[in-house]
Amino acid sequence: MxxxxxxxxxxxxxxxxxxxxxxxxxxxxxxxxxxxxxxxxxxxxxxxxxxxxxxxxxxxxxxxxxxxxxxxxxxxxxxxxxxxxxxxxxxxxxxxxxxxxxxxxxxxxxxxxxxxxxxxxxxxxxxAVGMPGVTAWYGLVKVIAPQAGETVTVSAASGAVGSAYGALAKARGCRVVGIAGGPDKCDYVVNTLGFDACVDYKEHSDYLSLSKALRQACPNGIDGHFENVGGMVLDAVMLRTNAFARIAVCGMIAGYDGAPLPMTHPALILVNRLKIQGFIVSEHMEVWPEALKELGQLVGSGQLRxxxxxxxxxxxxxxxxxxxxxxxxxxxxxxxxx
Ligand SMILES: NC(=O)c1ccc[n+]([C@@H]2O[C@H](COP(=O)([O-])OP(=O)(O)OC[C@H]3O[C@@H](n4cnc5c(N)ncnc54)[C@H](OP(=O)(O)O)[C@@H]3O)[C@@H](O)[C@H]2O)c1
Missing domain, CATH: 3.90.180.10 (Medium-chain alcohol dehydrogenases, catalytic domain)
Known part of the structure; x- marks a missing residue:
């Protein structure tokens, strides 16, 4: 052996x-x-x-x-x-x-x-055709449930989950805006993954500045957001949410070493009637076959690279x-x- x-x-x-x-x-x-x-x-x-x-x-x-x-x-x-x-x-x-x-x-x-x-x-x-892809699918399809024409955003957009999310949201007729760290990642998100825009959060030292950049990238506001990071990114996104926006909380990587990630404006949950829902993909095995089928087609056809x-x-x-x-x-x- x-x-x-x-x-x-x-x-x-x-x-x-x-x-x-x-x-x-x-x-x-x-x-x-x-x-x-x-x-x-x-x-x-x-x-x-x-x-x-x-x-x-x-x-x-x-x-x-x-x-x-x-x-x-x-x-x-x-x-x-x-x-x-x-x-x-x-x-x-x-x-x-x-x-x-x-x-x-x-x-x-x-x-x-x-x-x-x-x-x-x-x-x-x-x-993309495994756990991270299904994670993107679940958060987008089951939590955000977007309509064609809505604007949806995602943090860590160039990553395993974020990149699959972009392709799935484009396939549903959404305007998709990524948030990622650095010009190379943002360039890839727009020019290879086909997002409509990408905001480099590293160019911004605070959430207000990041939020202004998001306003430019999302002129009609944000209807759905997929959160992978937490902290400043989530604060900036919340300021740009439309009434009845949905936020799928998938990850809080900025806090995985134990640092607290306070939310700056929780009153926006009430003011904008937000739905904020966390989820764990392994608790939703019932969606995996349908999600993997779509993801396999997107990768197999080259629509998701x-x-x-x-x-x-x-x-x-x-x-x-x-x-x-x-x-x-x-x-x-x-x-x-x-
Ligand atoms: N809920 C679930 O069932 C489930 C399942 C799978 C994954 N997840 C979560 O989904 C998220 C993405 O996972 P992934 O596998 O696709 O990883 P990934 O996006 O491929 O890699 C992690 C990315 O997070 C970003 N990041 C790291 N530290 C950061 C910080 N302090 N501030 C801002 N961004 C930071 C980095 O991108 P930038 O350089 O662009 O910042 C990094 O490339 C993670 O939070 C993970 O825990 C959840």
């Missing part, structure tokens, strides 16, 4: 996470039992939610246990199988974690999904993950393992 390298959570961060929170361990992969499948991971997905799991605090999901392999989505290939439904060479997506191989119970529902890579590359099943930041080799995962939390990624953050 092949030797497996894995990254475990060694200790919990105090404030900012660091590479010292992680440790590499190695062991032989065990011999397969009946019904099990051995998967070699080609790609590991790095996602902001992992930062929350590193804390031992109350949240919507249990903390990552110390000494265990870091949780994570993986895409790879079956290299050995004792399950009738999976054969060697199948391309599969699962939750294999930060390691080169995983042994999966092929009978357990939802643990391993076979994917077709003719029109959609394997790595996109961890991004998601960008990827790819770190090389398992040992690069901690540094790449910390970079993701600081916006060093440009598109879906992955680690290439093979």
């Amino acid at each position: 092949p030797l497996n390298h894995a990254i475990v959570l060694d200790n919990r961060p105090q404030g900012h996470a660091s590479v010292d929170n992680f440790k590499v361990v190695s062991a032989q992969t065990p011999a397969l039992q009946e019904g099990q499948v051995l998967v070699q991971h080609h790609y590991l997905s790095l996602d902001p939610y992992m930062r929350g799991r590193m804390n031992d605090s109350k949240s919507y999901a249990a903390p990552q246990p110390l000494g265990e392999v870091m949780i994570g989505g993986t895409a790879g290939e079956v290299v050995e199988s004792r399950h009738p439904k999976f054969k060697v060479g199948d391309q599969v997506v699962g939750m294999g974690g930060w390691q080169n191989y995983s042994v999966v119970d092929g009978h357990a529902a939802g643990m391993l999904r076979r994917v077709e890579t003719t029109h959609v590359s394997l790595s996109h099943y961890l991004g 998601p960008r990827e930041s790819v770190a090389q080799g398992l040992a690069a995962a901690p540094e790449a993950f910390l970079g993701l939390l600081k916006g060093k990624n440009f598109g879906k953050q992955l680690v290439k393992l093979v």
